[in-house]
Every structure is written in C-alpha cells, then in structure tokens.
Amino acid sequence: MKVTKIAVVGATGMVGRTFLKVLEEQNFPNCEYTLFASAKSAGLKLPFMGAEYEVKELTEASFDEGFDIALFSAGASTSKVFAPIAASKGCTVIDNSSQWRMDPEVPLVVPEVNPQDIAKSKGIIANPNCSTIQAVVALKPLYDKYGIERIVYSTYQAVSGAGVKGWDDLENGAKAYVAEEPFEPKKFPHPIFSNCIPHIDVFLENGYTKEEEKMINETRKILHDDSLRVTATTVRVPVFNGHSESINVELKEPFELSDIYALYNDFPGIVVQDDPSTDLYPLACSASGHDEVFVGRIRRDFSVENGLNLWVVADNIRKGAASNAVQIARYILEHKE
Template identity: 70%
Template sequence: MKKINLAVVGATGMVGRTFLKVLEERQLPIENFYVMASSRSAGKTITFSGKDYIVEELTENSFDKPIDIALFSAGGSTSEKFAPIAAAHGCIVIDNSSQWRMDPQVPLVVPEVNSEDIAWHKNIIANPNCSTIQAVVALKPLNEKYKIKRVVYSTYQAVSGAGLAGWMDLENGLKGEEPKKFPHPIANNCLPHIDVFLDNGYTKEEMKMVNETRKMLHNENLKVTATTVRVPVFNSHSESINVEFENPFELDELIETLKNAPGIVIMNNSKDNEYPLAVDATGHDEVFIGRIRRDESVENGVNLWVVADNIRKGAASNAVQIAEEIIRNMNA
C-alpha cells in the first residue's frame, strides 16, 4: 500500500486533537506527518504514534513541501485562505469548517452516505456539520428504500459542539459562574439558539442541516425543517428525527434496513428502557438509533432517536474516513 504524507491543520484544537487520536487508532499508512496551527500554538510539542512533533505555524509556504492529504479544523477564515493554497500544490484538503460545504464545486461527504461524490473533488472536500452527519447516516438507507418526502429535525446538541469555550461554560456554569461563550447560562438550561439568527428566523445551524441534507441526498427540493437546541450535556448530540416517506413501509422491515446499513447500531428495546444515550455514543464512531416508531399522524411516517459523538463521527472520524477512501482509491 502506498504511504502518504499527511498534515493536520488546527492540530491543537478539540477536533484537531481528536484527528490525532483517530488517526492513531485507524493506523493510516503515513510516511511523513506534519502538525500545523496558528502562531499562538506554533512551537508546541504534540505526540503522535509515540513520536514527538513540533507544531508548525501555518503560512502561505506550508504546502511547498509534498503533502498528499491535509485535515483542516482551524475555522472558516483560515480554510478560506489556506485550503486553495494547499489545493493548488496538489494536496487534497478535507475541511471541517462550514466554508466550502455549499460550494457546488466541492463535494460534501459522509462515506456511508455518498462516498461516490469524492470522485469529482478538485482537491477540496468538505466535512459536513456534526448534527447533519449523524442524521444522514440514518436517513440514507431509508431514502433508498422508501423515498423520503419530508424531514423534521429537533436536535439536543452537546456543548463540545461549541468548542472548548462551550465546554467551559457548562463546567463553570455548574459552579454558578456567568457564561462567556453562550448568550445565556447553559447549566440547567436549554438554549434554542445555535450559531447566529438569520433573516428568516432560523439559525445558521438549522439552515446548515436543511441545505446539507439536500446536497448529500442529491435532492435540492427535499422538504426539510429543523430546530436546533444546545443542552447541558458535555459530549454527543441527540436528535429526534421525524421522517415522512412517499412509499409505505412495514416497521420490522424498516428496522432491519437500518440494522443492515453501514455505521449504524440499533438500540431499540423500550420494554427494557434500552435506547441510545449520549454517554453510550461518546468515544464511538457509530450512529446509534432507537425509539423507532410509526408516526400515526401521517400515512407513511416514522420517528427516530439518533445519537452520535459529535467530535468523533460528527467531525474528526468522518474526515479520517474520507481520507481512508481517498487512500483506497489511490491504491486501486
């Protein structure tokens, strides 16, 4: 197998550190490894696979050396500036920011859902929003079998989705301190407000879910709506997803369809109080689904409870899985 040169950009952040952890676990065939970050973090030492690496400052010359794949998690403005520079040098960028997600020239990819879209990349591939990733893993097999007519998302998103500052707001808030990241206390509270409000009354996070779902399911007219809520949970997002289909279904068959789909674990035994919890999903790459029940208010509807680790599957692991697909194609 061909070994690659790989860089992690934003290596010292919450997702960046998880990139390193997942890369170690999945043992990608790496020849030369580089860690990059802003000038604030440059010079720090990071240990990866038993070896120490000095964090380089990300500059316009960082990609003058041969790098095959770069995993970016350094924010939209950094990605806007440096991803095209890397791409121009022949490096394939897998970007975790929202910068490129809705660019028609850039594939938006969850490998279990639309890995075929990787083929048309122009050296930049976008990693979707964390809350959308776990949702489309659940929706893809159902769409193929029953054709989705409408989706209603209600999310219960952990503070780690807002980075270290969000995490600290909950930790400090539980001690009675005032919030620094969120507009209201998150401790003992639910905030129906993730990202900024838009002119239509939705938040940016909600519209990300709408638009990204349409793009990855290849249906720009799909009816999708969302309400996204930040909850006082440290890690792993939970989602209530209501789906209406064009075609009828048998519930047992639908559950079997989900059970046989890649990346999904079914926890659906209400009699024993078995359903996915945030604590179950944390540290895992699978998407956990339970509370599967028919929506009796419409002809062909179902309700799902979908839980996943937003830092792993919702960010780092998904990006690494994309890298694995690229390496597979290189060696095909």
C-alpha cells in the same frame, strides 16, 4: 512505496486533538504527519503516534513541502485562505469548517451515504456539519428504499460542538453553581448549565439560525435532492459530548416497522439500540467515544401517512467531525492509483 504526507491543521483544537486520536487508532501504513495551528501554539509539543510532535505555525509556505492530504479543523476563515493554497499545490484538503460545504464545486461527503462524490473533488472535500452527518446516515437507507417526503429535525446538541470554549462554559458554569458564585458565559449567549438554548450559530433574517439552515441545505446536497422538504430546530443542551436528535420523517411509500429494523441492521455504521422493555435507547454518554450512529425509539408517527419517528445519537467530535474526515482520507488512500 511512496510515503503519504498528511497535514493536520488546527491540531490543538477540540476536533484536531480527536483527529490525532483517530489517526493513531487507524494507523495508516506508510504515512508521515505534520501538525499545524496558529502562531499562538507554535512550538507546543503534542503526544502522537508514541512520540512528541512539535506544532508548527500555519503560513502560506506551509504547503510548499508537498502534502498529499490535509485535514483542516481551524475554522472557516482559516479554511477560506489556506485550503485553496493547499489544493493549488496538489494536496487534497478535507475541511471541517462550513466554508466550502455549499460550494457547488466542492463535494460534501459522508462515506456511508455518498462516497461516489469523493471522485468529483477538485482539491477540496467538505465534511458536513456534525448534526447533519449523523442525520443523513440514519436517513439514507430510508431514502433509498421508500423515498422521503418531508423531514423534521429537532436537535439536542452537546457543548463540545462549540469547541474548547463551549466545553469550558458548561464546566465552569457547573462549578460556579456548586460554589454559589455568579457566572458569565464566554461562548454561549446564556449560561448553558441547567439550561437549553434554542440558538446555535447566528440568526438569519427568516428567523432560522444558521445551524438550522446548514442542516436543511446540507441534507439536500448530500442526498442529491434539492426538492426535499426539510425543517429544523437546533438546541444546545448541557451535555459535554454527543449530539442527540429527534427525527420525524414522512416516507413516500408505506413501510413495515420490521423492515426498518432489518434495513438498519444491515446498514454500515449504524447500531440499533431499541428495547423499551429494558430501557434501551441511544444515549449521548454511551455514544461518546464511538464512531457509529446509534438509532432507537423507532416508531410510527400515527398523525400522518407513512410517518416514522427516530432518536439518533452520535459522538459529534468523532463521527460528526474527525472520524468522518479520516474515513474520507482512508477512501482516498484506498482508491488512489
């Protein structure tokens, strides 16, 4: 049986290290791995699969050795240069950056939602934005059964979504607060400790942030519905890991709440946590470390016809990035001739 060669690009980063964890858990048979990062990390040894793996510098020649799959999480500028090089050498790239997501030639995939799009790949498959992934998993069963008229997203996003530097801003800001010392954030435009910052990624001319625009456009692309009405407000909160989202959705058809619970209980990758009598609802701290999307606070929005409110939580580094990409890799491995 032919060995499958897998490259992990950006292996030293927040998402890259989670790739290694998820790949260890999944333990695909007959695979060989090579880890890449920037020149800065070349020679660094990372524990992986019970051994020490030396990190290599990513260069244009890196893909000459014939990889089958490359899991990229090294930022958009790295993907822009290196993903086409990898693809031109016969490697399927699964990219976590925003670089290729809205390219009409590149499928944008959440395996529970649109696995059929994987087959349309011409060498690059994009992993959606972390906040979009968990949202579309929760929306897909509703979309298929009732149709969706309009979506209002409000997000409460963890600092791990901003990589190692985002994590450090919360940790160091908390330490400085306790020590009563001044603190200058390095990643965010304001201190994140004891704060909520309604600003993720850059501002656009229309007043939205790019993160908000990503959620709107990516939702339409994944659900194959360019006319879907979607709006979003994305907020960074002082939580280390796990994004929470309030999703207000207007369905096209009337529904019974009992049917919504039944739909969610049957949908792969969703766990319903919803019992106000025992204070049970999804929480970032309990979703962290898991691959499922947790849904709760399921209730009618009485202010519109067919309105529904949801509280949706997931681990943004796992389901929002590494686990979703590894799920795509698994699909490719299981469907290759």
